[in-house]
Amino acid sequence: MSENVSEQFDVIIVGGGPAGLAAGLYAARMKLSAVLLERGPLGGQLLNTELIEDYPGFESILGSDLAVRMGDHARNFGLDIREFQSVAEIDVAGDGTKVVRLEDGSELVAPALVMAAGGLPRRLGVPGEEEFAGRGVSYCAVCDGAFFKRQELAVVGGGDAALEEGDFLTRYASKVYIIHRRDQFRAQPVLQDRARANPKIEFILEAQVREIAGDQAVQRIRYVQRGEEKELQVGGVFIFVGFLPNSGLIKAHIDHDEAGYLLTDRNTQTSIEGLWAVGDVRAQLTKQIATAVGDGTTAAVAASQHVEQLKDRERRASVA
Amino acid sequence: MSENVSEQFDVIIVGGGPAGLAAGLYAARMKLSAVLLERGPLGGQLLNTELIEDYPGFESILGSDLAVRMGDHARNFGLDIREFQSVAEIDVAGDGTKVVRLEDGSELVAPALVMAAGGLPRRLGVPGEEEFAGRGVSYCAVCDGAFFKRQELAVVGGGDAALEEGDFLTRYASKVYIIHRRDQFRAQPVLQDRARANPKIEFILEAQVREIAGDQAVQRIRYVQRGEEKELQVGGVFIFVGFLPNSGLIKAHIDHDEAGYLLTDRNTQTSIEGLWAVGDVRAQLTKQIATAVGDGTTAAVAASQHVEQLKDRERRASVA
Numbered sequence: 001m002s003e004n005v006s007e008q009f010d011v012i013i014v015g016g017g018p019a020g021l022a023a024g025l026y027a028a029r030m031k032l033s034a035v036l037l038e039r040g041p042l043g044g045q046l047l048n049t050e051l052i053e054d055y056p057g058f059e060s061i062l063g064s065d066l067a068v069r070m071g072d073h074a075r076n077f078g079l080d081i082r083e084f085q086s087v088a089e090i091d092v093a094g095d096g097t098k099v100v101r102l103e104d105g106s107e108l109v110a111p112a113l114v115m116a117a118g119g120l121p122r123r124l125g126v127p128g129e130e131e132f133a134g135r136g137v138s139y140c141a142v143c144d145g146a147f148f149k150r151q152e153l154a155v156v157g158g159g160d161a162a163l164e165e166g167d168f169l170t171r172y173a174s175k176v177y178i179i180h181r182r183d184q185f186r187a188q189p190v191l192q193d194r195a196r197a198n199p200k201i202e203f204i205l206e207a208q209v210r211e212i213a214g215d216q217a218v219q220r221i222r223y224v225q226r227g228e229e230k231e232l233q234v235g236g237v238f239i240f241v242g243f244l245p246n247s248g249l250i251k252a253h254i255d256h257d258e259a260g261y262l263l264t265d266r267n268t269q270t271s272i273e274g275l276w277a278v279g280d281v282r283a284q285l286t287k288q289i290a291t292a293v294g295d296g297t298t299a300a301v302a303a304s305q306h307v308e309q310l311k312d313r314e315r316r317a318s319v320a
Numbered sequence: 321m322s323e324n325v326s327e328q329f330d331v332i333i334v335g336g337g338p339a340g341l342a343a344g345l346y347a348a349r350m351k352l353s354a355v356l357l358e359r360g361p362l363g364g365q366l367l368n369t370e371l372i373e374d375y376p377g378f379e380s381i382l383g384s385d386l387a388v389r390m391g392d393h394a395r396n397f398g399l400d401i402r403e404f405q406s407v408a409e410i411d412v413a414g415d416g417t418k419v420v421r422l423e424d425g426s427e428l429v430a431p432a433l434v435m436a437a438g439g440l441p442r443r444l445g446v447p448g449e450e451e452f453a454g455r456g457v458s459y460c461a462v463c464d465g466a467f468f469k470r471q472e473l474a475v476v477g478g479g480d481a482a483l484e485e486g487d488f489l490t491r492y493a494s495k496v497y498i499i500h501r502r503d504q505f506r507a508q509p510v511l512q513d514r515a516r517a518n519p520k521i522e523f524i525l526e527a528q529v530r531e532i533a534g535d536q537a538v539q540r541i542r543y544v545q546r547g548e549e550k551e552l553q554v555g556g557v558f559i560f561v562g563f564l565p566n567s568g569l570i571k572a573h574i575d576h577d578e579a580g581y582l583l584t585d586r587n588t589q590t591s592i593e594g595l596w597a598v599g600d601v602r603a604q605l606t607k608q609i610a611t612a613v614g615d616g617t618t619a620a621v622a623a624s625q626h627v628e629q630l631k632d633r634e635r636r637a638s639v640a
Contacts, residue, residue: 022376022610029374029466031491054349056342056613057389058377059396069377076379077466142621146349146397167628171351190632197635266586267605285587286621290342293376294614301462301606308487312510315517 009033011112011303012100014087014249017044018289019279020116021070022296023303027114028079030304035080035108037087037100043067044118045280046289050134054143055289063134066289090115092252096274111274111310112303115262116296117249118280122242124156128212129239136218136236139243141165142286144236145172151235154179154221156209161240163187163195169238170200177232179204179223212237245281257283267302268295274306329353331432331623332420334407334569337364338609339599340436341390342616343623347434348399350624355400355428357407357420363387364438365600366609370454374463375609383454386609410435412572416594431594431630432623435582436616437569438600442562444476448532449559456538456556459563461485462606464556465492471555474499474541476529481560483507483515489558490520497552499524499543532557565601577603587622588615594626 011027013020016038027034041047049063058066075081086103090113093099098113121139123129129137138144145168153173155166158180164187166178178195183206185192195201207225212218222231245260255263255271261283268276278295280287331347333340336358347354361367369383378386395401406423410433413419418433441459443449449457458464465488473493475486478500484507486498498515503526505512515521527545532538542551565580575583575591581603588596598615600607 018376025374025376026462030462030488053397054345055377056338056345056393056616057375057386059389059393066377069379073376073379077373142346142350164628168350168624193635194628194632264586266584285618288614288617288621290613290617292614293610294608294612294617296376297608297610297614298605301608304488308484308514312514315513 006099006107006109007035009035009108009110010307011114011300012037012098012108012110013114013116014090014100015044015116015118015246015279015281016042016071016081016083017046017116017118017279017292018070019118019292019296020044020114021074022293023114023116023276023278023300024079024081024296025070025074025077026297026300027303028074028077030300032300032304032307035082036074037085037102037108038081038083039086041067041083042071042081045287046070048133049143051147052289053146087117087249090250090252092272092275098275112306113275114296114299114303115247115250115270115275115277115281116279117246119243119245119247121239122244124209124239124241126209126211128214128218132212132214132218132237135216136214137212138236138238139240140287141168141238142288144238145169148172148236150174152233153177154232154234154237155240156180156237157240158182158185158187159240159242160187160191163191165238165240166201167191167195167198170198173200176201177204177234178202179207179209179221181208182206243280247277247281268299269302274303276302326419326427326429327355329355329428329430330627331434331620332357332418332428332430333434333436334410334420335364335436335438335566335599335601336362336391336401336403337366337436337438337599337612338390339438339612339616340364340434341394342613343434343436343596343598343620344399344401344616345390345394345397346617346620347623348394348397350620352620352624352627355402356394357405357422357428358401358403359406361387361403362391362401365607366390368453369463371467372609373466407437407569410570410572412592412595418595432626433595434616434619434623435567435570435590435595435597435601436599437566439563439565439567441559442564444529444559444561446529446531448534448538452532452534452538452557455536456534457532458556458558459560460607461488461558462608464558465489468492468556470494472553473497473556473558474552474554475558475560476500477560478502478505478507479560479562480507480511483511485558485560486521487511487515487518490518493520496521497524497554498522499527499529499541501528502526563600567597567601588619589622594623596622
């Protein structure tokens with residue numbers, strides 16, 4: 001029988017966005033042996049964000065700059081950061097040990113794991129969407145709405161998020177077109193009523209988006225409505241067709257909601273003892289940098305206490 | 321009958337530390353009519369902190385500088401900030417309206433209120449404590465422990481926090497003296513066992529602290545033990561004799577724990593609809609800047625949704 005050689009840690013952090021980096025910063029400051037695994041470069045959703053104006057203390061900073069700052073901050077306090085490491089799966093052994101298997105076949109184990117793997121907005125999959133991401137194409141009204149004052153915007157989608165965020169965007173925009181492929185919305189009736197009562201909102205139903213176009217930034221959206229090709233001049237396109245949390249890596253049973261977000265207690269611990277979920281992978285009200293760093297901090301302090309409690313148990317067992 | 325002239329807002333934020341300023345920044349960005357009331361200058365506990373190394377993105381910043389940055393950030397996005405305004409009481413009218421009465425007799429009302437009034441660590445009340453605050457005297461091990469690597473420290477107190485944080489501080493310190501005025505600790509037995517098993521910890525019982533002394537920073541602590549005057553050379557003194565959350569301003573019944581911290585749901589709403597508690601006044605695991613800004617952000621987004629829901633109700637009532 002061959003034996004796996006596993007690296008041992010106090011805590012493993014999966015994901016290198018703001019939530020994971022905050023957890024890692026605190027874990028390192030608290031002298032835990034901690035490792036952070038990120039499948040790409042550090043930054044998570046920060047790297048998909050051009051300009052950030054809503055992280056308290058930074059009035060305006062590029063997403064990529066904030067990613068570097070947060071990464072350096074955690075690294076300089078001693079966090080072991082491993083970029084470009086793809087996690088194949090996360091499992092929980094019978095004794096509660098968390099086991100992380102990487103795509104390269106190596107294995108890391110720890111009594112505590114912070115799941116900070118985030119997620120991705122579902123893409124519409126039309127030409128121009130990727131090209132103009134962060135330059136007029138957005139997936140977050142609270143994050144980016146304020147960049148579009150007095151402009152006309154398109155919102156794509158027909159669920160709760162599309163209707164609620166479409167209404168929200170009229171706080172900034174002069175007009176919001178909500179474009180939906182069906183002839184009616186899936187959103188709750190109260191949100192539909194709210195949008196209908198809003199004179200700045202116009203519905204465009206049975207319409208399929210074909211292209212987002214522009215020059216330096218978004219200038220128009222092209223769609224087909226009941227067989228007819230049409231076009232709107234807009235300064236931005238907000239897409240709300242779903243969000244895919246990266247919770248599928250965990251093989252053990254773990255409580256989650258219908259959309260796959262992990263459910264936690266108020267200290268961000270999941271239904272598995274010693275496993276915390278922070279940031280966008282966690283079921284919570286809003287996906288912001290500020291809430292991500294708060295989550296990560298709470299999880300790291302909780303993980304530190306958990307590690308101490310396990311030592312207490314061992315001590316008691318050795319005395320008995 | 322004289323009529324009070326009340327100023328009306330969508331949301332009132334009470335307290336100008338990181339939690340309140342984050343709530344205010346988001347409320348202003350989301351175009352709510354929002355006002356932030358602070359009884360002193362902006363900053364809250366930031367102003368009692370010399371150097372901050374644990375707010376992700378800022379590797380090292382003076383507490384006073386971060387206070388100015390967060391204040392400017394919120395103000396520049398349009399938040400109405402009123403410093404040196406003492407709140408006399410906060411009440412909730414029969415229809416759910418939150419009423420804030422200031423010491424000067426004026427009144428502000430809003431459907432939503434974010435309580436961010438923080439709290440203060442209980443002081444020991446000995447000479448040198450105030451003088452060396454932030455220069456060797458600390459009330460937070462997670463915040464300041466890393467500044468005392470390989471030093472000897474004194475911890476004052478006998479409850480859970482004193483024992484748990486005393487043990488925690490040995491991750492950095494070469495030695496930790498836990499000084500307690502009684503002959504036994506109030507802390508849970510498991511925390512006492514943990515401290516006893518730690519070779520870096522020494523207990524000093526039945527000892528009354530008399531003075532914290534030093535030159536530029538803390539150098540020693542003087543105490544009286546069973547009638548005898550004694551002195552220890554230490555690089556820092558951590559005081560854990562309680563924390564007083566500023567929750568008493570709220571006159572309406574609101575759920576809280578034994579220590580007076582406000583209990584909330586996971587979106588930081590208290591037992592009163594439309595009233596959120598964020599930061600140090602809220603019952604939560606840890607008191608950090610990162611968690612405070614996360615709380616404030618969540619509360620502001622929740623308050624924004626609440627204001628929209630009230631408009632929905634009004635619309636339905638006017639239709640019916």
